[in-house]
Amino acid sequence: MMVNFPVFKRTKSFLRRWSERMNPRLKLGLVVLLSMLIVFELAIYLIPLPWSAIHRPSSTLVFDRNTKILRAFTSEDDMWRIRTSLEQVSPLLRRYLVFYEDRWFYYHPGFNPVALTRAFIQNLSSGKIVSGGSTLTMQIARMTEPKKRTWYNKVIELFRALQLERRFSKNQLLEIYFNIAPYGGNIEGVAAASWLYFSKEPSQLSPGEAALLAVIPNSPSQLRPDLYPKRAQKARDKVLTRLFARNMISADEYQEALSEELPTTRQNWPFIAPHFSQGISNRYPQESRIYTTIDLNLQVFVEELLAVEVKSLKSKGITNAAAVIIDNRSHQLLAAVGSVEFFNERDKGQVNGYLASRSPGSALKPFVYALGLEKGLITPQHYLSDVPVVFSGYSPENYDRTYTGLISAREALKRSLNVPAVDLLATLGGEALYELLRKAGFTTITPVNHYGLPMVLGGCEVNLLELTSLYSSLACAGTFYAPQTRLGQSISSPQNLFSPGVAFVITQILAEVRRPDLPTCWEFSSLPKVAWKTGTSYGHKDAWSIGYDPRYTVGVWVGNFSGEGKAGLIGAETAAPLLFDIFNKLSSNTTVHWFPQPSTVAVREVCALSGQKPGPHCDILISDFFLTDCSSDVECTFHQTYLLDPVTGYRLPPHYYSSAKKVLEKIYLQYPPRIASWLEMNGQPVEKLPPLLPDWQKLIPGGAPVVRSPSPDYIYQIRPGVPTEYQKICLEAASSNDVHKLYWFIDGELLGTTKPGERLFYSPKTGEHQVICQDDRGRSTEVKMVIRE
Secondary structure (H helix, E strand, C coil): CCCCCHHHHHHHHHHHHHHHHCCHHHHHHHHHHHHHHHHHHHHHHHCCCCHHHHCCCCCEEEECCCCCEEEEECCCCCCEECCCCHHHCCHHHHHHHHHHHCCCCCCCCCCCHHHHHHHHHHHHHHCCCCCCCCCHHHHHHHHHCCCCCCHHHHHHHHHHHHHHHHHCCHHHHHHHHHHHCECCCCEECHHHHHHHHHCCCHHHCCHHHHHHHHHHHHCCCCCCCCCCHHHHHHHHHHHHHHHHHCCCCCHHHHHHHHHCCCCCCCCCCCCCCHHHHHHHHHHCCCCCEEEECCCHHHHHHHHHHHHHHHHHHHHHCCCEEEEEEEECCCCEEEEEECCCCCCCCCCCCCCCCCCCCECCHHHHHHHHHHHHHHCCCCCCCCEEEECCECECCECCCCCCCCCCEEEEHHHHHHCCCHHHHHHHHHHHCCCHHHHHHHHCCCCCCCCHHHCCHHHHHCCCCECHHHHHHHHHHHHCCCEECCCECECCCCCCCCEECCCHHHHHHHHHHHCCCCCCCCCCCCCHHHCCCCEEEEEECCCCCEEEEEEECCCEEEEEEEECCCCCCCCCCCHHHHHHHHHHHHHHHHHCCCCCCCCCCCCCEEEEEEECCCCCECCCCCCCEEEEEEECCCCCCCECCCEEEEEECCCCCCEECCCCCCCCCCCEEEEEECCCHHHHHHHHHCCCCCCCCCCECHHHHCCCCCCCCEEEECCCCCEEECCCCCCHHHCCEEEEEECCCCCCCEEEEECCEEEEEECCCCCEEECCCCEEEEEEEEECCCCEEEEEEEEEC
16 A cells, blocks of 8 residues: 655656656756766776776785895786785875875865866867876776877776776775886886885885885886986975975975985895795795794804805715704794705705705604604613614615614614614504604605605605604604794694603703714814704715704705715714704803603613613613603513522523422523524624423423424525526424514524514525524524525
8 A cells, every 4th residue: 555645746746847847858968868877877887997907916025023024026927016005005105195196085086177177278278288187096097007198098097087986995096006006117016116215114114205106106217216316306305395385294304304315226135045935925825925934134144054064065066955943932933944055056056955855864763762662662771682684675784884782772872773773663563653754744755665664764755844843843742843934823733743751761862962973073062952863865865963952943954956975975974063053053142941851751770781670680770761651661581590400500490399409590691582693693602591401301391493494405496587586485483382483593694583383585595504593582493504506
């Protein structure tokens, strides 16, 4: 139901009478005008703006943690154009620009009728275009669609200005102007001009600088201060004079601004941390300003340090180095040097050395020992085997190809011995180290079946940044944090790799400065307290040194990006000196308090030989760290007592008792079979257990292993033309039921271990060979194996 109000009726009646009395031509004119307005409004919104010219690609500035520029990158169209918000532009420049260019900017709809009329009269009287009467909005339209200055193009410019005014607020239009205004050459926008002419952000401009940047866009090619300083000064002073005349600046400000010197050259951008800056710029391509965690002063120090050191190494054929520094508290990357000469093509200077995949040599060993501690397999003084061994055809050797037989875990790690580390990884399970690196997010490793036991000796590839981050986890109580590279970046989810106790014990071992791999010429008194490790890859292709204290973790790599090995590429000799130079810089004028001992770490007395909890017969004891939550409590297995017949010297069975016979109890040193066999073969005395009393040999189960294969009565022939991998000889033995493991030795070297009844295969080599099968009770059987071609 429609409601008829009296006012509606009167209005409707008035319009009807007014329409009937109107001149038909006037009525037609109004219809046409109204239609044109409707079409014009539709055109305003339907005809697209040149968006790509309004929102142009930005250059990128990379800053350090203190807002100092590290490096700058042009936009994708090779312009210096730095996207800037209006809030980042000096209020002085905003006021000066509006005053000088368009005083009625905040009031007109996009064009100024008075200014256009005045320009029309001036142009008409002079016979050519001498004045445009353009507003700031019309200037934006002209910048986005440059055209010749004609009346037709002026109409298009006017239409675009109206479009812009409908789409954007006045502040948005000012922001667009400040981002696309030309400043000569390939400089666009006030931010790029401010940096390239004054080396500062546009928010920090002085009155004289603001006046100059307000006027340059009027004629950017003619008012460039680096090319035409006199013209630029004259134009700037004109702006200042008008400002002073309108009381927009005081007399003192006016005189001070007039006295400011103009820049006569474009400033050069800094070129610091080029690899890091390039990487982070590629990661965030849409950002005009990237504020990073890098410390510029520290970065420059490390860059210069590496350059000087590599210069002295080039005579030895060593051409490059890389280094990173991580803050252990904030987990931020403070310095990252990718190479010593970025533009050196011969030495491949643009390769990013701290992200390049390289063999780590021995640098991963501490983490195998950490896993062993975590599993309760070792403590620092617990024994490890350092004897020749073969794992399914893989036979690791120590760097100097010598062995010690028996060694503590602490000493094996300090001396960076290969065989004990491989043996410990084999006990942990060959995948243990791989799983650790995968958990720490290493991007350089491939599926586990590619590596195996050689991984702990550098049989994989890592990069310096990820390896240093892994060491940083030891400084962070066993918790791994991915390094942050941007300020304000949220910390990634931490990964617990080790317990705090494990991290502390490994740190204590690595912090012992007097190490066999240190050059004797070093002045130990000048070295800061640091937990550190070196690494040298196979073939002397990579030299590493990674170290940490409670505050920082530092990683250094030295080598050739070509992969060429050099005899002088040794971690302790080329990388470690750089590591300690960096730590000396970091620790200058500061006091670093060492890591506190966790509650799960305690000290106990252990057997000096086995490193195990002392038994009643261990006479020499030493102190050792242990972990209250996981270290083993097994008593010493080396010092064992046996009952002997004092008359015959025969060994009696355990718990033997006879009223007719006196019994002698004697302590014997029982080395593990592998170690005992190696010691004996190398001329070192090993106590032998006396044979069991003959009367008991048939009653007590257990004798020496019975070797089923190889047969001592058979001569093995190598068949020509058949690969040796298809001619392997089976090793098999039977043993008593008290045996859990058999050890197979070929010519004094451990080939491998089996359970009783399991088979082990030997790749044949011509000659006569001594084969020994020894059980875990110390009993052994020897056979001769003859192989002929």
